[in-house]
Amino acid sequence: MTEFNELTRDAPPSRSRWRALDPPVTVRAYFANQWHDLRAVDIDDDTRELRVEMPPVTDAHGVDLISHRVLTPSLYEAPPGSL
8 A cells, every 4th residue: 555645636556557536436445444435536457456545634734635545456346237
């Protein structure tokens, strides 16, 4: 699992293998020893990894940041037929 922070109006991943999910899909994601409902915004069709958004956090300058995580298929459950 990887993590990185971006501004809320960030561009999708630059790697061409990622496909934007339109509309985003709510999935059950497992991290920090718990299951969470998160919004998946991109999928890698080759590896089936998902890029999910964490809730926005406002930094000290008032800028909203969205933390994204990339999850392997073993770390999420998606509704059937949603991806």
